[in-house]
Amino acid sequence: MRQKRGGRAAGVTMEDVARVAGVSAMTVSRVLRQPTLVNADLKAKVEAAIRETGYIYNLVASSLASQRSGIIALILPTVASSIFTDSVKGVSDVARTHAVQMIMAETNYSPAEEEKVIEALLRRRPDGFVIVGVSHTRATRALLEKSGVPVVETWDSTPTPIDSLVGLSNFDAMKAMTEALVAQGFRRIAFVGTATRDRRAQMRAKGYEAGIAEAGLGAPLILNADDLTSMESGRIVAERVAALHPRPDALLCLNDVLAAGALLAFQRMGLAVPGDIAVAGFGGLDFSSHLNPSLSTVDIPRYEMGQRAAEMLIGRIAGTAAQGGTCEMGYRIVLRESTGGSRPAEAQAS
Amino acid sequence: MRQKRGGRAAGVTMEDVARVAGVSAMTVSRVLRQPTLVNADLKAKVEAAIRETGYIYNLVASSLASQRSGIIALILPTVASSIFTDSVKGVSDVARTHAVQMIMAETNYSPAEEEKVIEALLRRRPDGFVIVGVSHTRATRALLEKSGVPVVETWDSTPTPIDSLVGLSNFDAMKAMTEALVAQGFRRIAFVGTATRDRRAQMRAKGYEAGIAEAGLGAPLILNADDLTSMESGRIVAERVAALHPRPDALLCLNDVLAAGALLAFQRMGLAVPGDIAVAGFGGLDFSSHLNPSLSTVDIPRYEMGQRAAEMLIGRIAGTAAQGGTCEMGYRIVLRESTGGSRPAEAQAS
DNA sequence: TTTTTAATTGTTAGCGCTATCATCTGTTAG
DNA sequence: CTAACAGATGATAGCGCTAACAATTAAAAA
Numbered sequence: 200m201r202q203k204r205g206g207r208a209a210g211v212t213m214e215d216v217a218r219v220a221g222v223s224a225m226t227v228s229r230v231l232r233q234p235t236l237v238n239a240d241l242k243a244k245v246e247a248a249i250r251e252t253g254y255i256y257n258l259v260a261s262s263l264a265s266q267r268s269g270i271i272a273l274i275l276p277t278v279a280s281s282i283f284t285d286s287v288k289g290v291s292d293v294a295r296t297h298a299v300q301m302i303m304a305e306t307n308y309s310p311a312e313e314e315k316v317i318e319a320l321l322r323r324r325p326d327g328f329v330i331v332g333v334s335h336t337r338a339t340r341a342l343l344e345k346s347g348v349p350v351v352e353t354w355d356s357t358p359t360p361i362d363s364l365v366g367l368s369n370f371d372a373m374k375a376m377t378e379a380l381v382a383q384g385f386r387r388i389a390f391v392g393t394a395t396r397d398r399r400a401q402m403r404a405k406g407y408e409a410g411i412a413e414a415g416l417g418a419p420l421i422l423n424a425d426d427l428t429s430m431e432s433g434r435i436v437a438e439r440v441a442a443l444h445p446r447p448d449a450l451l452c453l454n455d456v457l458a459a460g461a462l463l464a465f466q467r468m469g470l471a472v473p474g475d476i477a478v479a480g481f482g483g484l485d486f487s488s489h490l491n492p493s494l495s496t497v498d499i500p501r502y503e504m505g506q507r508a509a510e511m512l513i514g515r516i517a518g519t520a521a522q523g524g525t526c527e528m529g530y531r532i533v534l535r536e537s538t539g540g541s542r543p544a545e546a547q548a549s
Numbered sequence: 550m551r552q553k554r555g556g557r558a559a560g561v562t563m564e565d566v567a568r569v570a571g572v573s574a575m576t577v578s579r580v581l582r583q584p585t586l587v588n589a590d591l592k593a594k595v596e597a598a599i600r601e602t603g604y605i606y607n608l609v610a611s612s613l614a615s616q617r618s619g620i621i622a623l624i625l626p627t628v629a630s631s632i633f634t635d636s637v638k639g640v641s642d643v644a645r646t647h648a649v650q651m652i653m654a655e656t657n658y659s660p661a662e663e664e665k666v667i668e669a670l671l672r673r674r675p676d677g678f679v680i681v682g683v684s685h686t687r688a689t690r691a692l693l694e695k696s697g698v699p700v701v702e703t704w705d706s707t708p709t710p711i712d713s714l715v716g717l718s719n720f721d722a723m724k725a726m727t728e729a730l731v732a733q734g735f736r737r738i739a740f741v742g743t744a745t746r747d748r749r750a751q752m753r754a755k756g757y758e759a760g761i762a763e764a765g766l767g768a769p770l771i772l773n774a775d776d777l778t779s780m781e782s783g784r785i786v787a788e789r790v791a792a793l794h795p796r797p798d799a800l801l802c803l804n805d806v807l808a809a810g811a812l813l814a815f816q817r818m819g820l821a822v823p824g825d826i827a828v829a830g831f832g833g834l835d836f837s838s839h840l841n842p843s844l845s846t847v848d849i850p851r852y853e854m855g856q857r858a859a860e861m862l863i864g865r866i867a868g869t870a871a872q873g874g875t876c877e878m879g880y881r882i883v884l885r886e887s888t889g890g891s892r893p894a895e896a897q898a899s
Numbered sequence: 900t901t902t903t904t905a906a907t908t909g910t911t912a913g914c915g916c917t918a919t920c921a922t923c924t925g926t927t928a929g
Numbered sequence: 930c931t932a933a934c935a936g937a938t939g940a941t942a943g944c945g946c947t948a949a950c951a952a953t954t955a956a957a958a959a
Contacts, residue, residue: 210696212945223909228947238907253695258672259612260945263914268609279638281631288629291655300673302652305641322608323650345603346560430839463839486836489780489813562915573939578917588937610915613944903958910951915944922939929932 211254220248231256262324270300271512272325274316276308276332276397280428282454282482282501283331286354289505290329297513299326308397314339321346327512329505333357333364334398349515349522353508355399356527363515363524365508369402370409372497372530376479377410377451379495379532383539385449385477386416391436391461392453393423400427400453403481407451420447427453433460440476441468448476449538455480455487455496462494462537477538483531492536499530561604570598581606612674620650621862622675624666626658626682626747630778632804632832632851633681636704639855640679647863649676658747664689671696677862679855683707683714684748699865699872703858705749706877713865713874715858719752720759722847722880726829727760727801729845729882733889735799735827739770741786741811742777742803750777750803753831757801770797777803783810790826791818798826799888805830805837805846812844812887827888833881842886849880 217224222241229237230245237245248254262268273290275283287303294301304320306313314336317328321342327349333356335343343350343361356366380388390407392400404421411419422439426432433456440450440461452458458480465472472478472492480487483498507526514520567574572591579587580595587595598604612618623640625633637653644651654670656663664686667678671692677699683706685693693700693711706716730738740757742750754771761769772789776782783806790800790811802808808830815822822828822842830837833848857876864870 214945224945225910225947226908229908232947236907241908255668255696256672257674257945259609259618259674260914261947262609263613263916264945264947266914266947278641279634281634284629284631284634291628300652300654300669302650304650318605319650322606324607324609346605430836434839459836460839463841466841486780486809489784489810491813491816564915574915575917575939576937579938582917586937591938607915610944611917613946614915614917616917616944901959903956905956906954908951908953911949912947913949914947917944918942920939920941922937924937925935927932927934929930 211252212257213254216245216248216252216254219252220245266324268324268326269298270302270323270325271327271329271509271516272317272320272323273301273303274306274313274320274328274330275303276306277428278303278305281456281484282428285501286331286505286508289502289507290509291505293506293509293513299513310334310336310339314342318342321348326516327351329353329508329512330361331355332397332399333360335361349512351508351512351515353504355402360523360525362522363511363520364526365504365511366525366527367499367504367530368527369399370406372499373403373406373451373481374410375406375530375532376481376495376497377407378414379534380449380451380477380479380538381410381414381416383477383534385538387420387445387447388416388449388451389420389422389440389443389447390451390453391422391424391433391440391457392427393421396427403453424457428456430456430460430463433457433462434464437461437464438468441465441470446476449473450476450478452478452480455482455484455494458494458496458537459486459490462490462492472537473539479538483533487533488535490537495535495538496533497530498533500528504528561602562607563604566595566598566602566604569602570595616674618674618676619648620652620673620675621677621679621859621866622667622670622673623651623653624656624663624670624678624680625653626656627778628653628655631806631834632778635851636681636855636858639852639857640859641855643856643859643863649863660684660686660689664692668692671698676866677701679703679858679862680711681705682747682749683710685711699862701858701862701865703854705752710873710875712872713861713870714876715854715861716875716877717849717854717880718877719749720756722849723753723756723801723831724760725756725880725882726831726845726847727757728764729884730799730801730827730829730888731760731764731766733827733884735888736766737770737795737797738766738799738801739772739790739793739797740801740803741772741774741783741790741807743771743773745773746777753803774807778806780806780810780813783807783812784814787811787814788818791815791820796826799823800826800828802828802830805832805834805844808844808846808887809836809840812840812842822887823889829888833883837883838885840887845885845888846883847880848883850878854878 213224213227217227304316330352331354333352350362353365356368408419424432424436462478479495481497483496487494487496563574563577567577654666680702681704683702700712703715706718758769774782774786812828829845831847833846837844837846
């Protein structure tokens, strides 16, 4: 430890290691970053010096000098929801294998907050962004394009991604589930989820509407919920649904969390699922298959989406992948007991 | 944009902004960091120049020059589990209000991985660490102590924290739940969760054992599960429990996820909960109160623990809090239908 | 032997900021 | 009228690393 610049304590630097090992700082740097370029004896000497001094490589200085931060930023609507945790893990796992660190920030489903958050993260000079969603403010888009940082958008689809895309058609997926419910014989299918929040929610609602329209089932019935990510919210909606006349014979939910909340609430108020009312969700979350009755859902490859997005991003950063790359992820309609399907049967789609 | 150093493109720098505004770079820096020191006219001019040039502050350079990264690191066992998401949010929310960024890494419940992860993060020179758990390798402890970075440990208790602690007594909490079950009249209480994973799991198992021993209920019965964070694992354990002779009259689980998996599995195999077997969990997760029957649990202030830990850490970083600070968080025994308690009644403890 | 080439290592000059001190203005007090 | 001082701005010298190039040595080719 030395004293420098007005008395602030500084840690061990590469220079210190170099002195101990009897080489130049550059050689130490090479041992750490391109060990094959260094003679084996010297390498051993340097490694010993590193151990002896307790040197900890300084990535801040490295980032500044090399213009590479080794950080990828992950922007998502919320960190506190089970909906995205698997995608986070997918990104995080890939990041780790490439010796890159992931930094996360949440937007609370607000494009304005997203703009702020991205601007804040840009100050860290991340090597790339994975962003959940394709709907951004004009300024956000301009900011990202000007910065020249690779971006992979995901969890939604668009023909005009900022850079690259790991897509998911929320519209198609929810429409397919609606059709599956129709095929199961349900005729008064209601939908929970607002059309006024984020684009993913909107597209799912539109998919439901399209499914209803094509089946010629009359006017769609869309119910809103204030909070779209809590079981409590599902419970509250279930009470409203139970009071409707005529009561819907199926309730399709924006996601599995709402669906589970509704399903359990129906049961508690004495309604049989699916006898009195069927319930279906979206997302394929883990707990869905464990509920009694097990919950029908649209299974989407959450972990794989995160993985794929991170891999694509790392390709873009390395320059091996071209801009404009797109990869559409599929979905699976999983009909279980909550819609009258049998437990083990899992229909396949897309 | 200028070309520098062999042709790499560089973005707009503070120097560029300064030139446009007709001031020195130092003044631009002051406008951004200590605006009160700068004359209002100049400030306006600089702000205009920033907008005009599209300048984005470079925190990498700032971190290097100021020896402050503005990053706090959060180390937790896993990012993919609902158990910690609320704590993550607590840390993240506090970090945001202090204009600090949070960087997260997971250890997979392994002290060896924790050591690697902490060493990797130390390279980014974070201003502080929040670490879930108090059990670390000797090397980890030495590393953190030598680095001099403030550390707040949480989600467990110890008289000898590395630096500061936001504590939770897993032993006391699980013992209290065991006693509550005994008070409810259960006599053959089994426990699920391994005593061989992390210290938090161990302490909970020990709390259960102590509760059983003090009640004079004979030998404790501890069942292991391979995976301690999935409902599927709870289901598998439930099958083993159902086959026991005599069958336990209550199953106490390491956490709510296991408990929910077990509860739903018991129901599916035709066992009444709590009639044939009671179930209780730990963690106070959101979904517990929604299950039918609602799940008894030990509610712990997950979000607040994250908040408190982050606040304490920021105090340590600012130098306003002393080393060795400790703050013990409480817990609440919540008895619900799954142990024969009535739904609204929520007993209070600690 | 001399020249060419490849393989190692070192030197230099930043990366884009900020801590520190110096300078310069305009006040206020003596 | 000068000294003392506070307030605002600028100049300088790094922070700890790496890109680019230079220098050195040893091996291969001529």
